[in-house]
Amino acid sequence: MKRIKVLSLGIVAAIAATSLAFVEKPAKPITPARPIVKKVAICCESNIPKRFPSLTVSVTSALPTVKSHSGMVWISGGSYAMGADNKQAADDEYPKHRVSVKGFWMDVSEVTNAQFENFVKATGYVTIAQRKPDWNELKKQLPPGTPKPADDVLVAASLVFKQPKGAVPLNDYSQWWDWKKGADWKHPHGPGSDIKGKENFPVVHISWFDAVAYCKWAGKRLPTEAEWEWAARGGRDGNVYPWGNEPVDEGKAKANTWQGDFPNINTVKDKFFYTAPTRSFAANGYGLYDMAGNVWEWCADYYRNDYYKTTTRVGGIADPKGPADSYDPAEPYTKKRVIRGGSFLCNDSYCSGYRVARRMKSTEDSGMEHLGFRCVADNK
Numbered sequence: 001m002k003r004i005k006v007l008s009l010g011i012v013a014a015i016a017a018t019s020l021a022f023v024e025k026p027a028k029p030i031t032p033a034r035p036i037v038k039k040v041a042i043c044c045e046s047n048i049p050k051r052f053p054s055l056t057v058s059v060t061s062a063l064p065t066v067k068s069h070s071g072m073v074w075i076s077g078g079s080y081a082m083g084a085d086n087k088q089a090a091d092d093e094y095p096k097h098r099v100s101v102k103g104f105w106m107d108v109s110e111v112t113n114a115q116f117e118n119f120v121k122a123t124g125y126v127t128i129a130q131r132k133p134d135w136n137e138l139k140k141q142l143p144p145g146t147p148k149p150a151d152d153v154l155v156a157a158s159l160v161f162k163q164p165k166g167a168v169p170l171n172d173y174s175q176w177w178d179w180k181k182g183a184d185w186k187h188p189h190g191p192g193s194d195i196k197g198k199e200n201f202p203v204v205h206i207s208w209f210d211a212v213a214y215c216k217w218a219g220k221r222l223p224t225e226a227e228w229e230w231a232a233r234g235g236r237d238g239n240v241y242p243w244g245n246e247p248v249d250e251g252k253a254k255a256n257t258w259q260g261d262f263p264n265i266n267t268v269k270d271k272f273f274y275t276a277p278t279r280s281f282a283a284n285g286y287g288l289y290d291m292a293g294n295v296w297e298w299c300a301d302y303y304r305n306d307y308y309k310t311t312t313r314v315g316g317i318a319d320p321k322g323p324a325d326s327y328d329p330a331e332p333y334t335k336k337r338v339i340r341g342g343s344f345l346c347n348d349s350y351c352s353g354y355r356v357a358r359r360m361k362s363t364e365d366s367g368m369e370h371l372g373f374r375c376v377a378d379n380k
């Protein structure tokens with residue numbers, strides 16, 4: 001059974017859309033002892049292959065009107081240099097280019113379990129991870145001829161982190177991700193786990209569709225990738241992290257990340273192995289918490305690896321909304337959206353996802369234990 005699960009992770013997860021967004025190409029090393037691996041992770045309209053034909057989340061309707069600005073902060077608009085800040089930058093962070101964004105409201109923290117529960121109670125919404133995948137939809141995201149996974153794999157499930165006992169190849173994410181039946185936002189580690197006492201923790205196992213549905217209910221929307229990075233920088237244009245340039249593992253803990261050797265040794269210097277309550281670390285210059293670490297956050301934009309190379313304009317571009325379609329050379333048949341900010345699983349040996357310029361991607365219907373979101377709103 002274990003063997004089947006590991007094999008199926010490659011089929012269902014990597015295909016079905018669970019594609020974690022972790023890529024395996026070795027990048028430039030920070031130090032000779034710690035090779036960096038490029039993490040490839042996510043980014044909507046018609047003809048989207050879906051695991052669930054019954055899923056009908058419209059993403060093209062008019063902008064919503066926010067019901068309340070409680071828990072949000074106004075981010076003034078401005079112009080900045082978007083993209084690569086240091087030698088850790090991946091190819092898709094180049095070229096660094098000038099963009100401007102209008103002002104917007106942003107949630108000061110990741111959406112919490114308590115907030116998501118209010119949404120579910122009000123609407124009866126069922127997340128993607130809680131629904132059985134539909135093979136006829138799923139196979140559209142896979143290379144032609146991909147065999148159908150076993151029936152015990154095509155179940156309501158999500159990807160849960162499992163810590164290997166020893167060092168494993170960093171190009172094989174099936175070594176630390178488990179496609180677990182019964183894992184969802186109410187059961188973050190799978191059956192037997194729950195969210196009691198974790199009302200203020202970020203909700204996880206949220207697909208892009210789930211996040212969009214929540215935003216619509218709240219009268220909000222997902223941030224564009226350009227808005228997200230502008231906000232994460234917190235007024236520190238050209239810095240590597242939301243807090244400045246001090247390396248993540250120096251000084252006091254500045255975010256919930258992974259300390260030690262990923263994925264088998266975590267010294268938990270920051271006190272949290274899994275997610276942390278939101279606002280456990282200092283806010284950035286705009287009053288935003290956990291823009292680095294804790295959980296990855298969905299953006300509205302499609303992901304294309306070559307997007308920045310097509311957007312450079314003399315004088316900069318205003319309010320970019322992302323490419324018109326998605327393309328990830330590692331998984332050309334899947335539609336992906338951008339995710340940002342890194343998670344409790346990030347460190348410099350693997351993805352350095354907490355860098356403000358770091359781009360990741362994930363398939364729209366993916367749920368994962370380290371993936372959540374926050375909302376923005378217009379109309380000051």
Ligand SMILES: [Ca+2]
Pocket residue numbers: 256257258259268270271272273274344
């Ligand atoms: Ca941690």
Ligand SMILES: [Ca+2]
Pocket residue numbers: 110290291292293294295296297341342
């Ligand atoms: Ca975060």
